[in-house]
Amino acid sequence: MVRGKTRLSTPKPVAHQTLCASGPLDAFITPNRTANLSPPRAKMADGPPIPLPTTDSSDAICRLERLISALPTKADLADLVADLREGFAGDIREVRTEVGAIASRVSRLEEEVSHPPAHLAPPAAFGELQRRVDDLDNRGRRHNIRIRGLLEVDGPEDLRTILTEAFSMVLGQTTATPILMDRVHRALRPKPPPTAPPRDVVCCMTDFMVKERIMAAARTSRTWPFQGGTLEFFQDLSPFTLAARRCLQPVTQALRQADIPYRWSFPFALTAQRNGVRHTICHPSDVPSFAADMDLPALSVRNWETEDHRAAPMAPMRARRQRSRGRLRRSRDRAPVHLDPQVED
Numbered sequence: 582m583v584r585g586k587t588r589l590s591t592p593k594p595v596a597h598q599t600l601c602a603s604g605p606l607d608a609f610i611t612p613n614r615t616a617n618l619s620p621p622r623a624k625m626a627d628g629p630p631i632p633l634p635t636t637d638s639s640d641a642i643c644r645l646e647r648l649i650s651a652l653p654t655k656a657d658l659a660d661l662v663a664d665l666r667e668g669f670a671g672d673i674r675e676v677r678t679e680v681g682a683i684a685s686r687v688s689r690l691e692e693e694v695s696h697p698p699a700h701l702a703p704p705a706a707f708g709e710l711q712r713r714v715d716d717l718d719n720r721g722r723r724h725n726i727r728i729r730g731l732l733e734v735d736g737p738e739d740l741r742t743i744l745t746e747a748f749s750m751v752l753g754q755t756t757a758t759p760i761l762m763d764r765v766h767r768a769l770r771p772k773p774p775p776t777a778p779p780r781d782v783v784c785c786m787t788d789f790m791v792k793e794r795i796m797a798a799a800r801t802s803r804t805w806p807f808q809g810g811t812l813e814f815f816q817d818l819s820p821f822t823l824a825a826r827r828c829l830q831p832v833t834q835a836l837r838q839a840d841i842p843y844r845w846s847f848p849f850a851l852t853a854q855r856n857g858v859r860h861t862i863c864h865p866s867d868v869p870s871f872a873a874d875m876d877l878p879a880l881s882v883r884n885w886e887t888e889d890h891r892a893a894p895m896a897p898m899r900a901r902r903q904r905s906r907g908r909l910r911r912s913r914d915r916a917p918v919h920l921d922p923q924v925e926d
Contacts (some may be wrong), residue, residue, distance in 0.1 A: 608860065653661060664879070670922045708886045712863075714847075715821045715822055716847065716848035719736050722816075724786050725786075725816075726784045726795065727784075727814070729814075729815065730804075731779060732810045733767075740766070743808075744784055748795050761786070762784055765784045768781045769782040769783070796814060801891040803840065821885075828882050828888075832851065832862065832871070836853060839875070841855065853871075855876075865885065868882050897901035907908055
């Protein structure tokens with residue numbers, strides 16, 4: 582095989598590189614081109630020279646004197662400060678007077694609140710409103726019968742069965758005849774000790790006519806012997822009506838002593854007849870005229886419209902003690918604790 586010939590490369594001459602950087606002596610070696618350049622000549626002719634403004638010192642001095650004379654003096658500043666002080670002092674005096682008046686009013690109000698009046702007579706409109714509210718409360722209890730004297734037992738008691746027997750006894754019928762009741766429960770207060778009277782039983786009858794038959798039959802006798810005790814039947818009334826009847830006990834006792842029949846009306850009223858004329862007590866102010874018309878002695882009764890008939894506050898609860906499971910189950914069947922004031926005529 583024939584090997585190819587190698588070409589011989591001839592070196593090319595290196596181009597001359599010029600140094601562009603300038604040294605510290607170039608200013609002395611190279612000629613200054615800008616020195617040969619002549620400044621440009623203006624094409625327009627020179628104008629007349631501008632005269633310099635001449636300042637008059639007397640005018641400036643006069644102007645400064647006028648400004649200085651217009652400045653306030655020490656007397657002017659003192660008068661201005663005095664006026665400001667007098668204005669602020671007047672404003673402060675007015676504020677102090679108003680604050681003092683407000684403080685006296687607040688003190689007087691605090692003293693009046695700390696010493697409230699002993700009694701405020703309610704207006705006539707308030708008494709009439711109270712009578713209407715009491716009437717509504719009694720109308721909501723029209724189906725209720727309150728039974729007093731039913732003995733309590735230690736364990737759970739079937740009040741429906743017991744009251745069915747009691748009502749059948751009052752009506753003179755057998756227990757086979759059903760008597761419908763919506764609710765039956767003891768009075769909502771703690772169970773009394775064995776030596777205290779038992780709690781009342783409140784029964785809501787389903788049929789109003791049956792309730793009226795029971796109450797009409799119960800009025801034939803004041804007490805009814807039943808299961809080793811004595812029962813009394815009353816119409817369930819509001820606390821306000823019971824308190825009013827309690828206040829009228831002197832009047833009812835005087836009527837009984839005089840053998841004068843009377844009856845209670847709704848809304849609250851005490852009615853009696855004499856010589857074919859009906860006389861009624863609706864308000865405490867009616868008692869003197871009622872006693873005079875019925876030939877009764879002068880009677881003094883409390884004003885039931887102004888008395889506070891709210892229940893007394895309950896005592897604070899004591900710390901709970903660990904109870905047995907049997908007592909815990911019995912306590913769950915009991916009703917919540919409330920106060921139920923009652924009174925009999």
